[in-house]
Amino acid sequence: MAALNVKIGSLELKNPVMTASGTFGYGLEFADLVPLDEIGGIIVKGTTLKPREGNDYPRMAETTGGMLNCVGLQNKGVDYFCEHIYPQIKDIDTRMIVNVSGDSPETYALCAEKIDALEAIPAIELNISCPNVRDGGMAFGVTCSGAASVVRAVRERYHKTLIVKLSPNVTNIVDIAKACEAEGADALSLINTLMGMSIDIERRCPRLSIGTGGLSGPAVKPVAVRMVHQVSRGVGIPVVGLGGICTAEDAIEFLMAGATAIEIGTANFLDPAVSVKVKNGISAWLDAHGCSSVSEIVGVV
Template identity: 50%
Template sequence: MVDLSTEVAGIQLKNPVLTASGTFGYGEEFSRLIDLNRLGGFVVKGLSLEPMQGASPPRLHETAAGMLNAIGLQNVGAQRFVEEKLLRLGKYQTRIFANVFGYSTEDYVKVIEILNTAEGLAGCEINISCPNVKKGGIVYGTDPAATHEVVKAIKSVARIPVIVKLSPNVTDITVIAKAAEEAGADALSLINTLLGMSVDVDTQRPRLGNLTGGLSGPAIKPVALRMVYQVVKSVRIPVIGIGGIRTAEDALEYLLVGAKAVEVGTANFLDPAAPIKIIEGLEAYCKRKGILKLSSIIGGLRE
């Protein structure tokens, strides 16, 4: 029997495969398509202090090797999530993570305080790819001082582990990673989407209503893998790898460079069963290689 379990920030996972925020709804929507109990866990879509309607359409555009999205973080708000959706998720035997975003440090703190009243959350993932409207619109995740400020404030009130999700739209991601670690982050997840755009040459208009959007999918995997490798080398806290993961081989690459777990995102749009197939693929790989415990290969890259 292969042991696929892993641990991130003191959280025990039955396997290292999570689903990424924004690609899996609030989790229950996928329950008729796959057995949620088989997942290591899932991250619900981003939660804000107040409900948000999101961006104007078009919101999605398929690219040659991925997808551009500008959903605009549409969500029901943290309070309604706790009162309605989280209660229904308690029946599943898997780890549930909230994803949190805000447009001021106070927003983040207030959302965390709402989540503190809930039961059933394993941890919270903090999306710092948002502008701080009270400080000139600087994006938290592109500035080490802003990152440190918001993470420290969140850690001062959070009762569950805090996982900081890093933006790739920076010159040196390790600087931001270290700032988050120094502020008390329990773990890091990376990468968020790369900023991109696309133009319809017939209409001569942008293909997204928001002009720009986040690029995800296979196209970003080499960049994401490199960034995970760099961050793992620069911090002592656990790292979760995200970006272009479609197969067990993709997931194994992230584990070999040191990620403790992975998140599957855009692949869920293509095949809702992708996370389950990845879990099965990891088990098959271990059996073929004679590996009894999958975690034994984490960080095992031969350089």
């Protein structure tokens, strides 16, 4: 059988399939549905320095080929995570990674610092697509300076593997990727959701409470593959690809485009066991094509 293990900086994964933040809870919710130890990594739901209530309902809406969401990073804060969630997940036999969000470089850094102290959490994924309350609601991840400011602040306080999640709602994603790399990112994950909107024509109003939300699912995959291809050739650090992955064939596209590993998001809502199915499908494809390692196909396009 082909070797499936990969490395993201110094972080070793038993296989390249991870679950995306916000779509797999803390992993515990899926323990009775899928063998968690067969997943390469689980990225838990977004965690912030202070508790967040999230947005009003409705917060999700189905669209053609995908879904919109505006959950709003609802969580009980990093202290609650450290005290109550971490003890329950620290012994899961896979890489447990925390997605970190904030509203200023300082809150990102303080949240990351608390997670840095957790021995069984080897990495964080930095969500720089959060609203920047100091700059008129603009997300940090849409400018080079904004992205760099967050990565710089976190890198000073966080000493393990730092993955930065990039927004696709930009003019040049490669420039922002380079800015993150220059400030010490160990890897980049992309893409986060695309900004979208859906309207209920009978009620004559948006289907989401705040009007717009993040579009995910198969509809975004071609955009994600393109951006992964561009970024992987513009930086010298590993890239993690996500956006509409539902099958092993989808995942292999991302790997060939230049991703070292992948994340599965929206498909978890359709099939809780999809991550293991995709992992097994990648293995079968590699064996059928005479590959000794998954690394052989990374970036071949």
